[in-house]
Structures are given as C-alpha cells and as structure tokens.
Amino acid sequence: MAKPKVALYWCASCGGCEEAVVDLAEDILKVVEAVDIIFWPVAMDFKKADVEGMADGEIAVSFINGAIRTEEQGEMVKLLRRKSGLVVAFGSCAHLGGIPGLANFWNRETIFERVYKGVPTMDNPEGVLPQTRTAVAGKELTIPEFWDTVHTLDQVIPVDYYLPGCAPPPDLIMNAITAILEGKLPEKGAVLAPDKSLCDTCPLADSKPEKLSLKEVKRPYEVILDPEKCFLAQGVICLGPATRSGCGERCINACMPCRGCFGPTKGARDQGARSLSFVASLLGIEEEEKMTDEEVEKLIDQIPDPAGLFYMYSLPSSLLRRRIMK
Amino acid sequence: MNEPTIVSFLCNWCSYEGADKAGNARLEYPANIRPIRVMCSGRVDTELVLQAFREGASGVLILGCHPGDCHYKKGNYKTRRRMLLLRKALAQFGVEPERVKVDWVAAGEGERFAKVANEMAETIRELGPLRLPLSG
Ligand code: SF4
Ligand code: SF4
Ligand code: FES
Numbered sequence: 001m002a003k004p005k006v007a008l009y010w011c012a013s014c015g016g017c018e019e020a021v022v023d024l025a026e027d028i029l030k031v032v033e034a035v036d037i038i039f040w041p042v043a044m045d046f047k048k049a050d051v052e053g054m055a056d057g058e059i060a061v062s063f064i065n066g067a068i069r070t071e072e073q074g075e076m077v078k079l080l081r082r083k084s085g086l087v088v089a090f091g092s093c094a095h096l097g098g099i100p101g102l103a104n105f106w107n108r109e110t111i112f113e114r115v116y117k118g119v120p121t122m123d124n125p126e127g128v129l130p131q132t133r134t135a136v137a138g139k140e141l142t143i144p145e146f147w148d149t150v151h152t153l154d155q156v157i158p159v160d161y162y163l164p165g166c167a168p169p170p171d172l173i174m175n176a177i178t179a180i181l182e183g184k185l186p187e188k189g190a191v192l193a194p195d196k197s198l199c200d201t202c203p204l205a206d207s208k209p210e211k212l213s214l215k216e217v218k219r220p221y222e223v224i225l226d227p228e229k230c231f232l233a234q235g236v237i238c239l240g241p242a243t244r245s246g247c248g249e250r251c252i253n254a255c256m257p258c259r260g261c262f263g264p265t266k267g268a269r270d271q272g273a274r275s276l277s278f279v280a281s282l283l284g285i286e287e288e289e290k291m292t293d294e295e296v297e298k299l300i301d302q303i304p305d306p307a308g309l310f311y312m313y314s315l316p317s318s319l320l321r322r323r324i325m326k
Numbered sequence: 327m328n329e330p331t332i333v334s335f336l337c338n339w340c341s342y343e344g345a346d347k348a349g350n351a352r353l354e355y356p357a358n359i360r361p362i363r364v365m366c367s368g369r370v371d372t373e374l375v376l377q378a379f380r381e382g383a384s385g386v387l388i389l390g391c392h393p394g395d396c397h398y399k400k401g402n403y404k405t406r407r408r409m410l411l412l413r414k415a416l417a418q419f420g421v422e423p424e425r426v427k428v429d430w431v432a433a434g435e436g437e438r439f440a441k442v443a444n445e446m447a448e449t450i451r452e453l454g455p456l457r458l459p460l461s462g
Contacts, residue, residue, distance in 0.1 A: 105418065149460065273372035276415060280372075280408040288403040289393070293410070300411050307418035319376040321460050324420030 004060035004181070007039035007051070007080055008090075011066025011073040012100040012150065017091040018042045018065070020167035027174055034181055035060070039080075048076070054083050061086040061180055063163075067093040067100045067316060068151040071132075072144035081157040088176065088192075092166040092261045094153040095191075096271065097316030099166070102308065104315045104322035107148040152317045162191045166261035166313060169248055193246030195266045198258055201245040204230045213285040217302035220257060231257040232282070237309065242268070242275040261313045270319045272311035279303070279310075329358035330384030330455040332446060335374070337367045339397040340433050341389035347436030348443075355440045356447035359387070366390065367428070368401020372412050375426060379458060385425045385450040389442065392430040402430065424449050425456060 010018055024031065038059065039046045051059075062084040068074055081087055092098040103111060112129045116122060134141045153159050163176055176192045179185050186192075199205050208230035218235045225231060231238040231252075238257035244265050251258050264271040283299050284291055291299075303309065311318055336342040342363050348355055360383075364370060367390025375386045388409060390402040406428055413423035427446055431439045 268373070270373050270376055272415075273376050273412075276411055277372045277408055280411040281404050283407050283411075288400060288407075291403075293406070296407055296410055300407075300414060303411070303414075305418070306411055306415040310415065319373070319380045320419050320421070320458060323418065324457070324459060326420065 003034065003036040005038045005054075005058060006035045007059050007062040007084065008037065008042075009039070009062065009064045009066075009076060009080060010042055011064065011077065011094070011153075012069045013066035013091060013093040013098065014100075015042075016167040017093075020091070020170070020173065021063075024170050024173060027170065031177055035177075048079070051079055051083055056082050057085050059084040061088060063088045063090040064153055065090040065094050065167075067097050068153060068156045069100065069103070069147050069149075070144045071147070074156055075144075077153065077157050086160045086180065087153075087157065089153040089159045089162045091168055092164060092263070092313045094159075095162045095164050095317075096263050096314040097150055097152050098261075098313050101150045101152075101314070101316040102312070103150050105307070106323070107325050108146055110325070112146075149322050150316045155316070160188050161185065162263075164191055164193050164244060164262045165247055169246070169250070171248075172246055191244065191263065191266070193244055193262060196245040197265055198240035198243045198245045198247070198249065198252075198262070202230075202240055202249055202252055204228065204252060207233060209233055211285075212282050214279070214282045214299075215284060215286075217283070217299070225255050227255040237279055237303070239275050239310075241278050242271065259312045260310075263314060263317075270317075271314040272307070272318050275310040276306060329356065329447070330450050331382060332356070332359045332385040332387055332450055333378040333383040334359050334361050334387040334389065334443070334446075335364050335367065335370045336361050336431075337369075337390045337397075337401070338363055338365050340391035340395060341367070341431040341439065343433035344389070344431040344435045344439040345443075347434065348439040349436075351436050353436055353440040355443040358447060359443050366396060366398045366401035367405040368396070368398060370405055370408075372408055375409075375412060379421070379425075379456060384453070384456040385427070385446060387443065387446045388426070388428045389431045389439070390428070392432055395430075395432065421456065422453050424453065 039051050062080040089095045093100055116124055116129050117127055132145050172193055212232055216235055220236055236257050239260040240258045243258050243260045244262040247262050264274055268274050336345055367388055370388050378386050396402045409426055409428045413426055417423050429442045
C-alpha cells in the first residue's frame with residue numbers, strides 16, 4: 001500500500017515550528033517510515049508546481065504553521081487545502097495568530113514606516129518602501145502583497161485540527177501523527193491537547209492558595225521568583241488559569257509565568273478576555289469594599305500593557321481581531 | 327434616524343427592577359438601549375461585552391446594585407474592576423473606553439435608571455457608531 005502523503009508548510013512564524021519537527025529526533029525516522037513527505041520547503045526541494053500537479057485530496061494531511069499575513073501565504077494555504085484530506089493548524093501562530101499577530105495593533109503603513117524608515121539602523125534616504133510591482137531594467141518585478149491584518153489559519157481556509165503551542169511539544173506532535181495514521185482522531189475542529197487548564201497540571205499548583213488576591217502586580221523582572229511557589233501567589237501575573245495544559249509546563253519549570261501560548265480551554269471564545277477577567281477579579285480582593293475607583297485604577301496601572309499581555313498569542317483570533325486605525 | 331445600539335446588562339435584583347420602575351412610571355429613556363437581564367452584574371464577563379461589540383453594539387452599559395447591596399455580596403466590585411481593566415485594554419484597540427460604562431441602580435431608582443441610560447445614550451451619540459474592522 002502506498003504511504004500516506006504529508007506536506008509541511010511555513011507561513012508567518014519564527015521557524016520554531018519547523019524546529020519542533022526536527023526536535024522529534026529519532027522519532028522522525030518512524031514518521032518518515034510511515035508517511036511520504038511530499039512537500040516541506042524548509043528541508044526538501046519540492047516546488048509549488050509539484051503540489052499543483054497533485055490530484056485534489058491526494059495529500060493525506062498538511063501541517064501548516066504560521067499566521068497568514070501575505071498574499072503568498074493566502075495562496076499557498078488555499079492550494080494545500082484543496083490538495084489535502086486534512087489540514088492541521090500547527091502551533092500558536094496558525095492556531096490563534098501567535099506573536100506575529102501582535103502586528104494587528106498596527107497596519108501595513110505604520111509597520112512599513114517603522115521598519116523601512118523609523119528604526120535607527122535603517123539607511124533609506126529615499127524612503128523606499130516595498131511595492132508589489134517594481135520596474136527594473138525594462139522588466140517588472142513582483143512580490144506578494146503584505147496585508148494590513150494578520151489572520152489565523154482558520155480565518156483563511158477551513159481547518160480540521162489544531163496542534164497548539166509555541167512551538168507544539170514533540171509528544172503532542174507524535175500523538176497527533178499516530179492518531180492520524182491509526183484513524184483515531186477526535187471530532188473535527190478539536191485541539192489535539194488535553195482539555196484542562198495549565199493550573200490543573202502545574203507542579204506549583206499545591207502552593208496556589210484557595211483564596212488568591214493580588215495586592216500589587218509585579219512584572220517578572222522586578223522580582224526574584226521563588227521557583228517552588230505559584231507565581232500568582234507571588235504577585236506576578238501567570239495566565240495558567242485561563243490557558244490549556246499540554247505544554248509540559250515549560251515556562252513554569254524555567255521559572256517564568258505562563259503567557260498563554262497553548263490558547264484557551266474548550267468553550268472560550270476570546271482567550272484575552274478570559275485572562276483579563278480572571279486577573280481583574282483577583283486584584284485587591286481583600287480591600288475591595290473600601291477601594292475607590294481611583295484606587296482600583298492605580299492597581300490597574302500596574303499592568304502597563306493589558307491588551308499586549310492578555311492577547312500575547314491570540315490577538316487575531318480575538319473578538320475584536322485588531323486595532324481600529326484612525 | 328437609527329441610533330447606535332447600546333446593550334445594557336441589568337442585574338436581576340436591583341437594576342432590572344429599577345428599569346422596570348422607570349418603565350411603569352413612563353419615564354423617558356432611549357429606545358436604542360437593549361436590556362439583558364443577568365443574575366448579577368458580576369456575571370458580565372469581558373467576553374460578553376466584546377461579543378456585544380462584535381455583534382453590532384456601539385456601547386455597553388452594565389448596571390448593578392449599589393456597593394454593599396449586591397445580592398451575591400461582591401459581584402459588583404468584581405465587575406467594576408473588570409470593566410476598568412477592560413476599558414484600558416479597549417483604548418489599545420482604538421475603541422473609546424467610554425463605550426463601556428458601569429453604574430449602580432437600586433430597585434426603587436426608576437429615575438436614576440432613566441438618567442444613567444440617557445447619559446449613556448448621549449455619550450454614544452457623540453462618539454457615533456462603533457465600526458469594527460473585519461466584521462461580516
Ligand atoms: S497560576 Fe501559574 S504558577 Fe500558579 S498554579 Fe497556575 S500555572 Fe502554576
Ligand atoms: S507555560 Fe504557557 S506560555 Fe509557556 S509553553 Fe506552556 S502554555 Fe505556553
Ligand atoms: S446582584 Fe445586583 S450586582 Fe450582584
């Protein structure tokens with residue numbers, strides 16, 4: 001029997017998701033034994049035309065990482081969608097928008113101004129900005145359009161499954177591949193990770209007090225964190241309560257609070273809103289009856305960038321999706 | 327003229343009664359206010375407010391019992407903190423923070439309800455409709 005065909009593709013992401021595949025280490029050999037990788041631009045020399053030449057649905061599964069923010073990415077994922085039985089959104093950026101999604105606080109114009117003119121290391125006296133079409137020596141050069149807005153993968157094409165994380169850990173990748181090969185997949189649309197909150201599996205959970213209160217909010221660089229004690233109990237915001245488990249508590253074990261890369265648990269429509277709600281409900285609880293609005297605002301001012309913090313990995317998937325540019 | 331919609335979450339025990347009083351007393355309050363009854367103002371999650379905006383609201387007015395009077399003791403304090411923090415985040419999204427307002431209306435305060443509702447309607451009229459990008 002012919003082996004199932006698999007494609008891997010890289011859109012707007014840092015490359016860590018490609019690295020995550022390599023991090024499968026020896027397990028990658030098992031994968032290669034079981035499937036035929038027919039398209040993986042970062043590692044193998046197949047071209048777009050090879051994909052175009054395939055029959056619709058001929059690829060068993062495409063793993064697509066990265067958010068979608070250029071015309072080229074939009075075109076490639078539509079092509080892969082047509083040629084694939086299953087599409088898996090691989091990693092935080094494809095799933096929720098990820099770190100590149102924070103660009104939705106700006107738009108093309110403001111990003112270009114900054115990157116090609118504003119930054120101190122830029123030497124661009126003529127103020128040249130990227131153009132989709134440029135005439136050079138009587139010929140026309142084209143580059144794909146850079147969009148105003150970063151999209152999640154499922155805002156551009158239908159997605160069958162999601163592998164969360166920045167980047168997804170090897171055990172979840174292997175579980176997903178095994179489930180696909182054995183035809184033991186959950187219902188369509190599922191996130192291939194446990195539906196529990198990070199606090200449920202966190203090694204510091206025992207030190208998380210029943211009644212939490214944030215009297216003041218400290219940022220990680222302002223304190224030396226006790227690695228054995230729940231970070232929220234130390235006054236540092238950790239998004240564990242509103243984040244899905246499955247990462248292996250990577251940040252926690254490195255003595256850093258969770259920033260939510262696994263996305264929310266099932267049922268949450270807006271991860272940032274959920275995080276904001278739980279943090280607000282903990283702020284100054286024991287004094288809440290005595291506090292004036294001004295005192296509450298003072299506490300809130302200790303969170304200098306709430307939108308950036310609570311939507312660190314999920315801005316494009318949020319209900320508001322982007323900033324309104326004036 | 328079509329006034330921009332304001333969704334108003336009213337807690338069951340105080341503010342909904344207050345709104346009812348206003349209605350019974352035939353006090354004028356704006357027709358573009360869409361009341362939604364919730365058990366407590368503390369039930370109003372940030373997600374609900376954003377959902378209201380996503381589905382076309384231009385303002386969200388959350389009314390609960392006066393401080394100290396919440397039927398569940400502290401729901402109104404929680405909602406006050408949440409909405410203050412949300413307002414700060416909304417500004418980062420380019421959405422005017424005044425589009426979200428929290429206030430207190432007791433069961434007997436029909437007039438206060440009408441006043442708060444009219445003020446909110448005025449604020450939203452001045453701001454104009456909220457036009458979220460990428461809707462629909
Ligand atoms: S808040 Fe963070 S540190 Fe505390 S138990 Fe949850 S995940 Fe662990
Ligand atoms: S602790 Fe949070 S931010 Fe860190 S890897 Fe896990 S889910 Fe992602
Ligand atoms: S019951 Fe009215 S605010 Fe809680």
